[in-house]
Amino acid sequence: MHTPLTEPPAEAGADSLEDQKAAITRLGHELRTLVETTVRTAASPDTLHRVADGVRQVTAQLTGRRRARAEIPEVDGFPGGPRMYSPVVGAGSPLAPPVSITPTDDGLIGHCTLGLAHEGPPGYGHGGMSAMLLDELMGQACTAAGTPGMTVSLQMRYHQPIPLETPLRILGRVTGTDNRKVFVTGTITTEADPSTRLVSADGVFIAPDPDRARALFPGLREEA
Numbered sequence: 001m002h003t004p005l006t007e008p009p010a011e012a013g014a015d016s017l018e019d020q021k022a023a024i025t026r027l028g029h030e031l032r033t034l035v036e037t038t039v040r041t042a043a044s045p046d047t048l049h050r051v052a053d054g055v056r057q058v059t060a061q062l063t064g065r066r067r068a069r070a071e072i073p074e075v076d077g078f079p080g081g082p083r084m085y086s087p088v089v090g091a092g093s094p095l096a097p098p099v100s101i102t103p104t105d106d107g108l109i110g111h112c113t114l115g116l117a118h119e120g121p122p123g124y125g126h127g128g129m130s131a132m133l134l135d136e137l138m139g140q141a142c143t144a145a146g147t148p149g150m151t152v153s154l155q156m157r158y159h160q161p162i163p164l165e166t167p168l169r170i171l172g173r174v175t176g177t178d179n180r181k182v183f184v185t186g187t188i189t190t191e192a193d194p195s196t197r198l199v200s201a202d203g204v205f206i207a208p209d210p211d212r213a214r215a216l217f218p219g220l221r222e223e224a
């Protein structure tokens with residue numbers, strides 16, 4: 001896009017932030033394809049060694065400044081917005097399915113499909129992945145309800161295994177609050193059969209008090 005020289009810097013910044021997010025998303029997609037292909041391939045040791053050399057060369061191209069541990073990158077919407085590098089929803093994360101989330105009448109709904117990279121028992125999702133999916137949806141449901149909090153308890157119930165390569169639906173809903181405590185439930189079903197719970201969870205989330213939040217997240221922007 002052609003940007004006139006007279007355009008205010010803030011808008012130019014917004015443009016480049018969108019460019020940055022688009023590039024991060026594209027690389028994330030390619031990396032997820034690499035990860036899934038890697039865990040499925042039956043390639044020979046020679047091929048695997050050659051690919052490992054190639055990946056090492058690719059990694060070496062990601063030079064420049066590295067972010068510090070607690071730094072919140074400009075592309076990151078923490079605490080209320082999209083998290084580019086979240087291992088659950090991050091479009092830029094090679095670890096994320098990634099889950100796409102939209103609001104419902106009384107909570108949030110997430111959609112994703114797990115691949116062989118997320119396998120626990122052969123053909124089914126890892127139980128820790130289910131916990132991760134629910135923790136995220138339930139945590140984001142707290143934020144969406146206006147009471148952002150951190151998980152202090154997550155009670156998981158595994159009713160049936162989660163099939164891989166099958167569109168899934170994840171629900172998160174706040175059921176009550178008590179001072180800084182937020183009570184939340186969540187379920188995972190398939191898209192095809194949303195009335196059969198495969199996994200369900202009850203959680204307690206706690207909003208850290210403001211001093212604690214500043215100490216935990218020193219990179220938190222003033223307006224958050």
Ligand SMILES: CCCCCCCC/C=C\CCCCCCCC(=O)SCCNC(=O)CCNC(=O)[C@H](O)C(C)(C)COP(=O)(O)OP(=O)(O)OC[C@H]1O[C@@H](n2cnc3c(N)ncnc32)[C@H](O)[C@@H]1OP(=O)(O)O
Nearest residue numbers: 079135136139140148149150151152153204206208213224
């Ligand atoms: C303005 C910015 C705010 C930002 C905060 C929002 C962050 C949202 C993040 C991201 C977006 C959403 C996406 C993320 C989704 C994934 C969420 C995660 O994975 S979070 C990582 C895993 N969780 C931890 O690492 C927590 C570790 N725990 C702690 O750091 C502390 O426990 C903390 C700060 C959460 C609370 O500490 P205290 O000292 O403020 O709270 P005390 O005083 O101990 O407890 C308050 C009340 O809660 C009860 N409580 C404590 N633990 C409980 C438990 N396990 N079950 C039930 N109640 C419990 C206590 O009995 C107390 O109750 P009584 O007020 O006395 O009635």
